[in-house]
Amino acid sequence: MAETIPVGHAPEHAHEHHEPGFVAKYLWSTDHKMIAMQYLFTGSAMALLGGFFAYVFRSQLAFPGMSVPGFGLVSPNEYNALITNHGAIMIFWFAMPVLIAAFGNFLIPLMIGADDMAFPKINRLSYQIFLLSVLVLFVSFFVEGGAFGGAWTMYPPLSATAEYNQTPLGTTLFVTAVALEFVAFLMGGINFVVTAMNSRAPGMRMYDIPIVVWMIVLASIIFMASVGPLVAGAVMLLFDHNLGTAFFDPKRGGDPVLWQHLFWFFGHPEVYVVLLPAVGIVAEIITVFARKKLFAYKTVLYTAFGTGVLSFTVWAHHQFIAGIDPRMANVFTITTLLISVPVAEMMFVYIATLYGGSITLETPMLWALSFIATFLIGGVTGIFLGASGTDIYLHDTYFVLAHFHYTFVPIAVIGTFAGVTFWFPKMFGRMLDDRLGKIHFWGTVIPFNLIFIPLFVLGVAGEHRRIWDFTQFPELSAPWMRDLDKLATLSLWVMLSFQIVFLVNFFWSLRRGPKAPKNPWASNTLEWTADSPPPHGNWKELPTVYRGPYEYSVPGREQDYWPQNVPN
Amino acid sequence: MSSARPIATTRSAAGMPTGRLAVWWVIASEIVIFGGIIASYVMYRLAHDAFAESAAHTATWIGATNTFILLTSSLFAVLGHKAAEHGDGPKAARMLHLTALGGLCFLLLKSYEWTMEITHGFTITASTFWSFYYTAAGLHALHVAVGILIMLIVAQTAKRNLELHRVELIGLYWHFVDIVWIFLFPLLYIAK
Numbered sequence: 114m115a116e117t118i119p120v121g122h123a124p125e126h127a128h129e130h131h132e133p134g135f136v137a138k139y140l141w142s143t144d145h146k147m148i149a150m151q152y153l154f155t156g157s158a159m160a161l162l163g164g165f166f167a168y169v170f171r172s173q174l175a176f177p178g179m180s181v182p183g184f185g186l187v188s189p190n191e192y193n194a195l196i197t198n199h200g201a202i203m204i205f206w207f208a209m210p211v212l213i214a215a216f217g218n219f220l221i222p223l224m225i226g227a228d229d230m231a232f233p234k235i236n237r238l239s240y241q242i243f244l245l246s247v248l249v250l251f252v253s254f255f256v257e258g259g260a261f262g263g264a265w266t267m268y269p270p271l272s273a274t275a276e277y278n279q280t281p282l283g284t285t286l287f288v289t290a291v292a293l294e295f296v297a298f299l300m301g302g303i304n305f306v307v308t309a310m311n312s313r314a315p316g317m318r319m320y321d322i323p324i325v326v327w328m329i330v331l332a333s334i335i336f337m338a339s340v341g342p343l344v345a346g347a348v349m350l351l352f353d354h355n356l357g358t359a360f361f362d363p364k365r366g367g368d369p370v371l372w373q374h375l376f377w378f379f380g381h382p383e384v385y386v387v388l389l390p391a392v393g394i395v396a397e398i399i400t401v402f403a404r405k406k407l408f409a410y411k412t413v414l415y416t417a418f419g420t421g422v423l424s425f426t427v428w429a430h431h432q433f434i435a436g437i438d439p440r441m442a443n444v445f446t447i448t449t450l451l452i453s454v455p456v457a458e459m460m461f462v463y464i465a466t467l468y469g470g471s472i473t474l475e476t477p478m479l480w481a482l483s484f485i486a487t488f489l490i491g492g493v494t495g496i497f498l499g500a501s502g503t504d505i506y507l508h509d510t511y512f513v514l515a516h517f518h519y520t521f522v523p524i525a526v527i528g529t530f531a532g533v534t535f536w537f538p539k540m541f542g543r544m545l546d547d548r549l550g551k552i553h554f555w556g557t558v559i560p561f562n563l564i565f566i567p568l569f570v571l572g573v574a575g576e577h578r579r580i581w582d583f584t585q586f587p588e589l590s591a592p593w594m595r596d597l598d599k600l601a602t603l604s605l606w607v608m609l610s611f612q613i614v615f616l617v618n619f620f621w622s623l624r625r626g627p628k629a630p631k632n633p634w635a636s637n638t639l640e641w642t643a644d645s646p647p648p649h650g651n652w653k654e655l656p657t658v659y660r661g662p663y664e665y666s667v668p669g670r671e672q673d674y675w676p677q678n679v680p681n
Numbered sequence: 682m683s684s685a686r687p688i689a690t691t692r693s694a695a696g697m698p699t700g701r702l703a704v705w706w707v708i709a710s711e712i713v714i715f716g717g718i719i720a721s722y723v724m725y726r727l728a729h730d731a732f733a734e735s736a737a738h739t740a741t742w743i744g745a746t747n748t749f750i751l752l753t754s755s756l757f758a759v760l761g762h763k764a765a766e767h768g769d770g771p772k773a774a775r776m777l778h779l780t781a782l783g784g785l786c787f788l789l790l791k792s793y794e795w796t797m798e799i800t801h802g803f804t805i806t807a808s809t810f811w812s813f814y815y816t817a818a819g820l821h822a823l824h825v826a827v828g829i830l831i832m833l834i835v836a837q838t839a840k841r842n843l844e845l846h847r848v849e850l851i852g853l854y855w856h857f858v859d860i861v862w863i864f865l866f867p868l869l870y871i872a873k
Contacts (some may be wrong), residue, residue: 222689229687231699303706311699312689337706341713345721349816358805358812360721364808366729371721378717655688 126519143233144649149218156210163202176604177582189581193262200265205294208525212390217305217329222642224249224323226314227658231307241527246293253286261287269361269369292347295411301561302333317658323638328393335421339382346375385424391528395481396497400663401636402478403470407663408462416455424450433501434508442501449499476550480531483558484523491519512572515565538629542645549618556611563604567597635674638662704850715861722813735810736873743794752764753861754783757844758852764864770842777836784829
């Protein structure tokens with residue numbers, strides 16, 4: 114086997130001869146790293162928008178009737194549009210583009226020792242379609258009738274029948290935007306899977322692939338296998354909405370619960386689609402900052418497979434109060450509770466990896482540790498909702514809302530910050546400021562808990578989701594309940610304002626941060642053997658792999674790490 | 682145009698050419714899309730006897746003829762693949778053109794069928810059966826149309842003996858479209 118493989122395509126590229134223009138470099142590039150940056154920046158900008166929406170409607174909830182600074186008075190319809198688009202943006206336009214598309218694009222070729230994606234042009238096209246979906250969503254805010262306000266789950270009849278739907282054009286554009294987004298991610302996901310299967314460096318066996326690459330690939334496969342029924346459902350919904358069909362209209366022989374099945378057959382696996390990349394990012398960080406081999410590499414993989422398979426059997430726990438057969442509810446209770454087993458196992462593997470390690474608490478490690486702690490609360494509170502008996506009481510209360518924020522915020526927000534702070538030196542060639550990073554960390558994690566712990570309590574007390582003004586309901590207006598609502602909202606303000614620290618740190622370090630060495634964290638994986646930032650083509654000579662990615666503190670070696678590409 | 686290719690495109694760690702691997706994954710993702718709509722249809726069909734009444738109005742002979750046309754076009758796709766394997770680009774292109782012609786006949790016959798049905802009042806809003814009928818068959822027809830377009834592009838390069846491996850890839854896709862129809866035909870036309 115050849116020791117090194119020269120990069121064949123680099124000399125032919127035009128930019129090897131002259132500097133490309135702005136459009137060619139930043140907008141029309143087929144380089145996987147540039148596409149990753151496009152996804153990262155678009156997704157992060159959308160997160161800011163989604164965060165702004167949260168600020169507006171949380172302010173309305175805590176101080177009903179108050180004019181929200183930066184927005185104004187919030188009408189009931191605007192409130193509905195805000196919560197709908199907050200949910201949709203955070204899942205479809207922030208978590209997926211950042212966790213899967215940005216990290217997938219950046220890491221997969223670099224970590225498997227390839228010079229690019231298997232299909233660079235399809236990769237670029239997938240970003241462009243994603244961008245189009247963002248634009249369509251933006252347009253939906255400004256059309257007649259306003260943005261769609263029927264919740265991100267798009268349940269008919271609110272989303273279908275003209276009788277109930279007050280935002281006809283907004284709905285069409287919203288569903289179209291989601292559909293375009295799916296097309297982009299199907300194309301991107303197929304590219305990831307094929308690249309990871311076929312383009313690995315010589316010597317890299319299946320079990321030498323870093324966990325995060327595995328996780329992004331598995332997530333792409335789960336996405337591909339689950340999104341189909343929703344694509345079909347979206348077509349049916351658009352037809353119901355615009356052509357007058359009656360797939361989901363009970364008056365004319367349709368069934369609105371069919372939509373719930375089609376939606377959640379995708380929607381619940383989607384949780385694991387965004388979870389797995391975050392879990393993978395955390396795995397990389399924990400082994401590096403504990404200087405220990407990952408406790409059980411294959412177990413993590415098998416449990417991730419298990420999670421993937423089980424994720425297709427849990428969706429109907431969203432229908433426990435939609436009138437499904439109680440015998441079916443039993444089955445879905447069991448499968449739903451079962452899925453906590455593999456996910457918990459992954460967390461235990463991480464804790465076992467930490468045990469006895471030489472742990473250093475750099476910013477990425479803080480994020481990784483907080484992921485485990487926070488996500489465990491999310492998982493444990495899920496048990497109450499997976500069991501049909503308790504779910505019938507808690508359904509659609511703020512308990513549900515707090516539960517899924519305790520899973521999605523660790524996944525999307527903490528996972529993103531862990532990944533960005535860890536790979537920033539490789540992405541931009543400079544180091545982030547660790548002190549600002551830690552201020553930002555504590556300023557995010559503490560208020561986060563102060564937002565959602567009160568909401569668990571309010572949920573159990575009966576506060577229902579999707580209500581514009583609680584003071585209109587005497588039983589929800591007890592002073593202590595109003596106080597908890599205010600605490601949650603004020604904590605959100607604090608959490609959002611601390612994001613400025615991160616933005617300052619990010620953009621200051623981007624220009625002025627100290628130059629990053631090739632391998633600042635002394636990590637084993639291949640991406641750290643490329644220049645920081647890696648050039649187009651990644652390496653002058655593509656690497657060859659000799660071992661697995663987590664050989665830290667191997668007895669008898671002088672260094673406590675053993676990069677994958679070092680012969681012995 | 683074939684020189685500026687990344688190594689990642691040409692490597693084959695899994696032992697299958699990258700393009701073929703990708704097409705299989707595309708097909709996998711398409712199966713679940715059609716799976717969603719077919720499963721919904723079957724659930725409704727089982728719950729509503731009225732479907733049988735509506736289905737009695739479909740033109741089985743047109744559906745059968747179209748099945749025959751589509752299967753024949755798949756045969757040409759196979760012959761095109763065979764020619765491409767032997768390095769005979771021009772012949773592969775001719776076979777692809779015949780395949781595309783089959784697809785075109787399918788679409789023309791379908792347009793005739795739909796016009797007839799719509800003029801008889803069986804529109805997409807006539808009943809849930811007809812909604813499914815037009816949505817499922819329409820999604821399939823869209824795949825046929827896209828397949829024809831791609832096939833013509835592939836034939837264009839194959840004619841000059843370039844990118845011959847693409848003949849197999851478009852053939853795989855075409856067989857998939859064919860098989861979807863094999864499911865739709867009995868469900869929409871025969872199961873009365």
